[in-house]
Amino acid sequence: MDKFTKVTGVAVPMMRQNVDTDLIIRIERLVDNVGREGLGPFCFEQIRFKPDGSEDPDCIFNQEPYREAPIILAADNFGCGSSREGAVWALKGFGIKTVIAPYFGDIFNNNCFQNGILPVALPIEEIQLLADEMKASPGNARVTVDLENCVVVSPTGRTIPFQIDARRQHAMLNGLDDIAQTMSHKGEIEAWQSTDKTARPWVWL
Amino acid sequence: MGKTLFDKIWDSHVITDLGNGFVLLHIDRLLLHDMSGGKALKEAIEKGYPPSQPRLIYGTPDHTMSTKPGRTEKSFPPGEPLILSMRETTSAYGIKLFDLGQDGQGIVHVMGPEQGLTLPGTTLVCGDSHTSTHGGMGTLAFGIGSSELVHVIATQTMVQRKPKRLRASFEGKLMPGVTAKDMILHLIGELGTAAGTGYSVEYAGSGVRALPVEARLTLCNLTIEMGARTGMVAPDDTTYEYLNGRDYAPKGAMWDRAVAHWRTLPTDADAEFDREHTIDMKNVAPQITWGTSPEHVIAVDRAIPDPSTGPEEKRGAWEAALKYQGLEPGKPIEGTPVDWVFIGSCTNSRISDLRAAAAIVKGRHKADHVTAWVVPGSVRIKAEAEAEGLDRVFLEAGFEWREPGCSMCLASNGERVPPGKRSVSTSNRNFVGRQGPGARTHLASPAMAAAAAIKGAIADVRKIG
Structure with a gap:
């Protein structure tokens, strides 16, 4: 897995509630054989493009200085809905490194940690302030997300702490692979299974 | 203090405590479908992790093919490679596939309960957020992403943190024209689409107890639409009657033993939930x-x-x-x-x-x-x-x-x-x-x-x- 330590860049104030994973990536893009790396151009396609395929200038992702932004600022429940990990791959391909929202869809949240994308939970008031500071100084404003110290630094230099599970923080900072970690418990898994085959034989087909 | 249905199943599946609130949880059933099944098996194999428990893995194509009468996998060409890849990878490891044109094929969350693969008291995952459906059988079931899918194929476990507990109680009888679909939509309307984020849900109350199994599956299906990955109904005689005799359900003396175990699962009277919400069925309209x-x-x-x-x-x-x-x-x-x-x-x-x-x-x-x-x-x-x-x-x-x-x-x-x-x-x-x-x-x-x-x-x- 890719490591995540610190990101500094433009934060795009999307500020939308309930951004579902269908909106992030349409399902047919995951059927088409474009591969994980090929999904970036289709990220948010339903809001970035008009039905005729041209860019919608009203969409913030199509406006300067937000086009290349590595950080998304969103409202409640970002990444709700479908479990498709393609949503995270699409964000990654689109250049997004971290999403800041009050909270995230549970499955999306887990998927982010599998791909080196950092979901940062902050109160909506803090996110609104970040959005205001971004808009107040277009072109110059930058946000920093620092995983080592668990802080977000606002465009005006305010430091906002965030919380993250110590296990996940460690895995992200070091780019650890979950399967390899679990494999170190192989003996315990086999012992559990052996006991369970006696206790609940009907489970073991 | 007593335990909830969720806690009983969760606790009995903890293999080891990983610290910081995370545990290694055993997964009793992994269901695969064509959108991600073949790809995940391939990825696991390429990484050097072939399926550790292929007999606990079952698959069926449902997402990427036409439903036109007389269809084959060729009727919707973009889906064909996904179906072929699933066929190839499952067959290489002896994983049972309910394939196109075969008895048993269906939507994966319909197939599991129908075949008796979905059992009370078990843990079940699938790369689909509507895996919560299986909770209608008293199963701890939740949707996972592609990477987690590979992890389950490789280890038959998941690294998980215990969610909080929410009990949604429906009291009373269904009003005219009202179904389980209306019950769950009404609940989501009251609580909002994010109320369940970070929670497991138990559906309870006289209105739920009276529902047949298929309606309980519908109820649990929409759990993810209020943000919770898993929703459950405690198993009871209705569940056992539905399950008895199904292809993969236990038989004979094993059935009796299983039912005796399942009867210990319902939430204890003195168990506590982090949040409770009650709905009067009189207020639930279509x-x-x-x-x-x-x-x-x-x-x-x-x-x-x-x-x-x-x-x-x-x-x-x-x-x-x-x-x-x-x-x-x-x-x-x-x-x-x-x-x-x-x-x-x-x-x-x-x-x-x-x-x-x-x-x-x-x-x-x-x-x-x-x-x-x-x-x-x-x-x-x-x-x-x-x-x-x-x-x-x-x-x-x-x-x-x-x-x-x-x-x-x-x-x-x-x-x-x-x-x-x-x-x-x-x-x-x-x-x-x-x-x-x-x-x-x-x-x-x-x-x-x-x-x-x-x-x-x-x-x-x-x-x-």
């Missing part, structure tokens, strides 16, 4: 969604909400939803003209759903301007419905009678509602573009969808009778 989130839902006899009188923090979302849906606030939703009707999906494609829809349709004809589809949830349901003559009821009413699959629920198979067209659908998501780019979706029960097809407009099933 529901219909109006917007682009499942929480945008009202009783069918109500007016379309006005954003200017709604909660301030939702105003923008409501305005955008009404614009997308092409609806005017303040007008009755009943009577809104409809172009498409879809009866199917892992929410509502079981035999009881088809019977409920057929009861409305029988002796009537769909409105001329409506295209109406019925997509049974599995090969077995299709055969059962045909034996009862339900296919003829639908066909004579001008509906299409199709092959099992996910179909128009998510448009991953070329089956879409055209841009700008309005659909009443028995599926689970009314997101922007879910049924196709620009498609406008209204979620409802099978009877409500059938009523809409007959009237050519959103209709109150209670007035059709």
Whole structure:
């Protein structure tokens, strides 16, 4: 897995509630054989493009200085809905490194940690302030997300702490692979299974 | 202090404590479908982790093929490689696949309970958020992403943190025209689409106890639409009666032993939940969604909400939803003209759903301007419905009678509602573009969808009778 330590860049104030994973990536893009790396151009396609395929200038992702932004600022429940990990791959391909929202869809949240994308939970008031500071100084404003110290630094230099599970923080900072970690418990898994085959034989087909 | 149903299953599946609130959890069943199944198996094998417990893994294609009568995997060419890859990888490791054209094939969340693979007291995962459906059997079931899928294939475990517990109690009896679909939509309307984030849900109360298993599966199916990955109903005699004799369910003395164990699972009287919510069934009417989130839902006899009188923090979302849906606030939703009707999906494609829809349709004809589809949830349901003559009821009413699959629920198979067209659908998501780019979706029960097809407009099933 890719490591995540610190990101500094433009934060795009999307500020939308309930951004579902269908909106992030349409399902047919995951059927088409474009591969994980090929999904970036289709990220948010339903809001970035008009039905005729041209860019919608009203969409913030199509406006300067937000086009290349590595950080998304969103409202409640970002990444709700479908479990498709393609949503995270699409964000990654689109250049997004971290999403800041009050909270995230549970499955999306887990998927982010599998791909080196950092979901940062902050109160909506803090996110609104970040959005205001971004808009107040277009072109110059930058946000920093620092995983080592668990802080977000606002465009005006305010430091906002965030919380993250110590296990996940460690895995992200070091780019650890979950399967390899679990494999170190192989003996315990086999012992559990052996006991369970006696206790609940009907489970073991 | 007593334990909840969820805690009993969770605690008994903890292999080891990993610290910082995380545990290694044993997974008893992994279900695969064509969108991610073949790819995940391939990835696991390439990484050097072949399936550790292939006998606990089962698969069926459902997402990426046509449901046109007479279909094969070639009928929707983009899906063919996914189906072939699933066929190849499962066969290499002796994983049972209920393949296209075979008995047992169906929507993965219909197949599991139907085959008796979904058992009370077990843990079950699948790369699909509607895996919560299996909770209707008293199973701890949740949807996972592709990377987690590879982890389960490799280790038959998951690294998990215990969620909080929410109990939603429905008290009383179903009112006329009301189904489990209406119960869960009503609940999501009250609590919102994020109320369950970070929670496991237990559905309880006299209103839930009275539900047959298929209705409990519908109830649990939409759990993810209020943000919770898992929702459960405690197993009881209704569950055992449904399960007994199914292909993969235990038999004979083993059955008795299993039932004795399952009887210990229901939540203890003194167990505590982090949140409780009770609904009086008297207040649950037939529901219909109006917007682009499942929480945008009202009783069918109500007016379309006005954003200017709604909660301030939702105003923008409501305005955008009404614009997308092409609806005017303040007008009755009943009577809104409809172009498409879809009866199917892992929410509502079981035999009881088809019977409920057929009861409305029988002796009537769909409105001329409506295209109406019925997509049974599995090969077995299709055969059962045909034996009862339900296919003829639908066909004579001008509906299409199709092959099992996910179909128009998510448009991953070329089956879409055209841009700008309005659909009443028995599926689970009314997101922007879910049924196709620009498609406008209204979620409802099978009877409500059938009523809409007959009237050519959103209709109150209670007035059709």
